[in-house]
Amino acid sequence: MRIDVRKTYKLYIGGQFPRSESGRSYVVTDAKGRFLANAAKASRKDARDAVVAARTAVPGWSGTTAYNRGQVLYRVAEVMEGRAGQFATEVAAGEGLRLAQARSVVEAAIDRWVWYAGWTDKLSQVVGGTNPVAGPYFDFSIPEPTGVVAVLAPQDSSLLGLVSVIAPALAGGNVVVAVSSQHRPLPAVTLAEAFATSDVPGGVVNLLTGSPAEIGPWLADHADVNAIDLTGTVGASEGDDVADAELARDLEARAAGTLKRVRRPPAGRPDWAAEPGLSRMTAFLETKTVWHPIGV
Amino acid sequence: MSSSPPTAAVGFEYAPAPESRAIVDLRPSYGLFINGEFVDGHGPSFKSISPATEEVLAEVAAADATDVDAAVRAARQAYSRTWSRLAPAERGKYLFRMARIVQERSRELAVLESLDNGKPIRESRDVDVPLLAAHFFYYAGWADKLSYAGLGPDPKPLGVAAQVIPWNFPLLMLAWKIAPALAAGNTVVLKPAETTPLTALLFAEICQQADLPPGVVNIITGAGDTGRALVEHPDIDKIAFTGSTDVGRQIARSAAGSSKKLTLELGGKAANIVFDDAPIDQAVEGIVNGIFFNQGHVCCAGSRLLVQESVAEEVIFSLRRRLQTLRVGDPLDKNTDVGAINSAEQLQRIRDLSEVGEQEGAVRWSPPCELPDRGFWFPPTIFTDVSPAHRIAREEIFGPVLSVLTFRTPDEAVAKANNTPYGLSAGIWTDKGSRILAIASRLRAGVVWANTFNRFDPTSPFGGYKESGYGREGGRHGLAAYLASNDSES
Numbered sequence: 001m002r003i004d005v006r007k008t009y010k011l012y013i014g015g016q017f018p019r020s021e022s023g024r025s026y027v028v029t030d031a032k033g034r035f036l037a038n039a040a041k042a043s044r045k046d047a048r049d050a051v052v053a054a055r056t057a058v059p060g061w062s063g064t065t066a067y068n069r070g071q072v073l074y075r076v077a078e079v080m081e082g083r084a085g086q087f088a089t090e091v092a093a094g095e096g097l098r099l100a101q102a103r104s105v106v107e108a109a110i111d112r113w114v115w116y117a118g119w120t121d122k123l124s125q126v127v128g129g130t131n132p133v134a135g136p137y138f139d140f141s142i143p144e145p146t147g148v149v150a151v152l153a154p155q156d157s158s159l160l161g162l163v164s165v166i167a168p169a170l171a172g173g174n175v176v177v178a179v180s181s182q183h184r185p186l187p188a189v190t191l192a193e194a195f196a197t198s199d200v201p202g203g204v205v206n207l208l209t210g211s212p213a214e215i216g217p218w219l220a221d222h223a224d225v226n227a228i229d230l231t232g233t234v235g236a237s238e239g240d241d242v243a244d245a246e247l248a249r250d251l252e253a254r255a256a257g258t259l260k261r262v263r264r265p266p267a268g269r270p271d272w273a274a275e276p277g278l279s280r281m282t283a284f285l286e287t288k289t290v291w292h293p294i295g296v
Numbered sequence: 297m298s299s300s301p302p303t304a305a306v307g308f309e310y311a312p313a314p315e316s317r318a319i320v321d322l323r324p325s326y327g328l329f330i331n332g333e334f335v336d337g338h339g340p341s342f343k344s345i346s347p348a349t350e351e352v353l354a355e356v357a358a359a360d361a362t363d364v365d366a367a368v369r370a371a372r373q374a375y376s377r378t379w380s381r382l383a384p385a386e387r388g389k390y391l392f393r394m395a396r397i398v399q400e401r402s403r404e405l406a407v408l409e410s411l412d413n414g415k416p417i418r419e420s421r422d423v424d425v426p427l428l429a430a431h432f433f434y435y436a437g438w439a440d441k442l443s444y445a446g447l448g449p450d451p452k453p454l455g456v457a458a459q460v461i462p463w464n465f466p467l468l469m470l471a472w473k474i475a476p477a478l479a480a481g482n483t484v485v486l487k488p489a490e491t492t493p494l495t496a497l498l499f500a501e502i503c504q505q506a507d508l509p510p511g512v513v514n515i516i517t518g519a520g521d522t523g524r525a526l527v528e529h530p531d532i533d534k535i536a537f538t539g540s541t542d543v544g545r546q547i548a549r550s551a552a553g554s555s556k557k558l559t560l561e562l563g564g565k566a567a568n569i570v571f572d573d574a575p576i577d578q579a580v581e582g583i584v585n586g587i588f589f590n591q592g593h594v595c596c597a598g599s600r601l602l603v604q605e606s607v608a609e610e611v612i613f614s615l616r617r618r619l620q621t622l623r624v625g626d627p628l629d630k631n632t633d634v635g636a637i638n639s640a641e642q643l644q645r646i647r648d649l650s651e652v653g654e655q656e657g658a659v660r661w662s663p664p665c666e667l668p669d670r671g672f673w674f675p676p677t678i679f680t681d682v683s684p685a686h687r688i689a690r691e692e693i694f695g696p697v698l699s700v701l702t703f704r705t706p707d708e709a710v711a712k713a714n715n716t717p718y719g720l721s722a723g724i725w726t727d728k729g730s731r732i733l734a735i736a737s738r739l740r741a742g743v744v745w746a747n748t749f750n751r752f753d754p755t756s757p758f759g760g761y762k763e764s765g766y767g768r769e770g771g772r773h774g775l776a777a778y779l780a781s782n783d784s785e786s
Binding site: 126127129131132133134135137139141144146226245246248249250252253255256257258259261264267277278279286287288289290291292293 | 430446448541544545546548549551552553555560562717732736737741742743744745746747748751753755756757758759761762763765766768771772773781
């Protein structure tokens with residue numbers, strides 16, 4: 001009989017897979033409470049390292065042409081497709097789904113990358129434009145990425161939900177520091193491996209596993225983070241809705257200190273399978289308006 | 297940068313050309329405009345003065361918490377009973393009607409704006425009031441076309457909007473707030489600044505003349521406490537604030553955890569970048585317009601001049617020469633270029649920061665200029681030898697004070713321009729088109745003026761990056777700030 005070679009689940013920062021600098025880990029179980037793995041428990045220092053890596057990646061990623069960015073995101077879908085079986089196993093275990101159900105969740109997650117990959121070179125035309133000002137000026141408005149986006153990923157949907165919150169920020173040219181689902185972190189780590197073996201430059205996506213209530217405040221306070229997505233506050237307090245709301249309020253209040261753009265948590269339980277719409281992209285876009293005189 | 301100011305005076309003599317203030321029929325006191333009527337306020341009333349003469353113009357009611365509550369209730373009732381039930385095309389017609397009345401009463405609005413604010417009549421007449429009408433005209437047309445605004449089919453208004461505006465452009469800021477809100481189907485409670493409440497109250501009369509249904513627009517006056525009570529009221533759905541970054545932060549903090557949608561247009565410290573190939577005379581006009589327009593009381597003012605080292609001496613020489621021709625004085629005089637500082641408090645802040653500028657080692661210069669004995673005045677001022685660490689290079693002075701810094705390479709210009717927590721606007725002066733586009737794309741600012749400065753238009757989105765706030769006003773983007781997106785998730 002052969003003994004399995006088990007995987008060590010680590011963080012993903014700046015294209016590397018470090019353990020938490022704190023040396024901490026926590027037990028991850030399946031939906032029935034059986035041991036799956038020890039995941040790295042990210043600390044404040046890990047979050048700050050991730051922000052440094054993300055900030056370093058901003059000029060490169062935001063400066064990539066929209067066409068190229070689209071191909072890089074499409075490539076993530078390609079790499080995920082090859083690992084669909086592994087993702088399905090992890091999603092099934094973590095979310096308590098049958099394997100067939102988990103497979104369709106994985107397929108939806110892969111298709112979501114394809115959807116957003118196709119948006120990169122259309123967004124400017126759809127949300128930007130020229131402005132017919134009353135004077136001899138050429139005036140146009142274009143969307144630009146906000147910069148570093150901190151994302152608290154959904155707690156329930158550990159892969160499709162995660163992709164649904166990361167991909168729109170990336171499509172707009174932002175870089176991401178994401179905190180995965182706390183108790184279902186394994187698909188996030190495997191997704192990091194897909195990033196590492198695709199064409200996404202190191203630092204463009206950084207994935208932390210651990211407690212959103214612990215890491216969130218550091219990200220919300222951090223002056224080098226431009227925006228924060230609070231989706232993952234829902235369910236962060238183990239079913240205590242009041243504590244979830246208090247966490248979201250606290251993080252939003254902290255974010256006000258540096259006037260970060262804030263995506264509030266969803267009011268209900270989002271249907272992650274539905275077509276997303278534009279708002280997750282536009283939440284992390286700035287509009288730049290440029291004027292120039294017309295004359296000979 | 298040691299060029300000495302030109303010695304020969306280049307000023308011109310002008311005969312006085314005052315605009316008559318007889319067109320304005322000021323009442324001794326004003327109430328709050330709630331539910332279509334002027335009512336007394338329950339707070340201690342205050343006086344609005346002319347900053348040019350310190351003469352009391354009128355006594356104005358202050359809204360306390362109960363008045364705020366009455367205004368919000370009026371707006372809520374008008375929203376649910378009248379405004380949201382009105383056919384969108386009819387809603388638009390009210391806005392068209394208001395635009396027309398503004399045009400009809402434009403001289404009266406301009407004179408009162410200059411009286412109460414201190415800005416030159418030429419500016420209120422040619423910029424502020426025409427833009428007020430233009431904003432209503434532009435957004436009026438959107439009212440029945442919301443499905444085409446790119447927010448999905450049939451987007452819905454938010455409800456009651458709380459709007460707090462500053463004193464630098466009282467009517468223009470009112471237009472930026474009220475026109476898109478109403479077009480999108482919201483009702484509003486607006487608070488003008490305590491030093492410039494009078495034109496908003498005149499606008500309330502215009503709402504009456506337009507037969508706008510009661511409660512759709514409510515205007516309450518007062519200071520910071522009134523504003524706080526308004527934005528913290530539990531029954532509002534939207535906060536739109538223009539003002540300082542500090543107050544913006546407080547509002548964002550207080551709105552945390554609520555469902556109130558928030559747009560903030562806050563401070564700025566714009567870089568106006570002059571490259572060595574720029575047409576210097578045009579650039580100098582643009583620099584002057586950038587920082588001395590509206591006494592520099594402009595959040596997007598070009599308050600940091602970044603000039604390429606090789607032309608710095610020439611630019612500063614021309615700038616000083618040009619400054620000697622600026623006429624500072626009576627806001628109602630049609631020849632005036634620079635009017636009065638809006639308040640004693642603001643004057644003190646400008647004086648304090650200017651003193652700090654000297655203490656920190658920058659070189660201060662103003663043209664010889666006779667200032668009136670009464671009122672609040674500050675001469676156009678240029679600081680040279682400014683380092684990026686100086687407070688006058690970092691903090692918003694909000695007055696007619698320009699800080700001049702130099703750079704050698706385009707990279708250095710971009711780095712210096714972006715070296716600020718603000719990101720509202722920027723200027724680029726160069727003859728090279730490719731350079732304009734390259735630099736514009738690297739500047740972290742919401743509005744970039746290339747070979748021009750301080751242009752505004754209702755179709756053109758305006759708003760900041762970073763700590764200059766979020767959300768846009770103007771254009772289709774400005775409409776989106778007052779509508780709920782109908783994504784699957786929202």
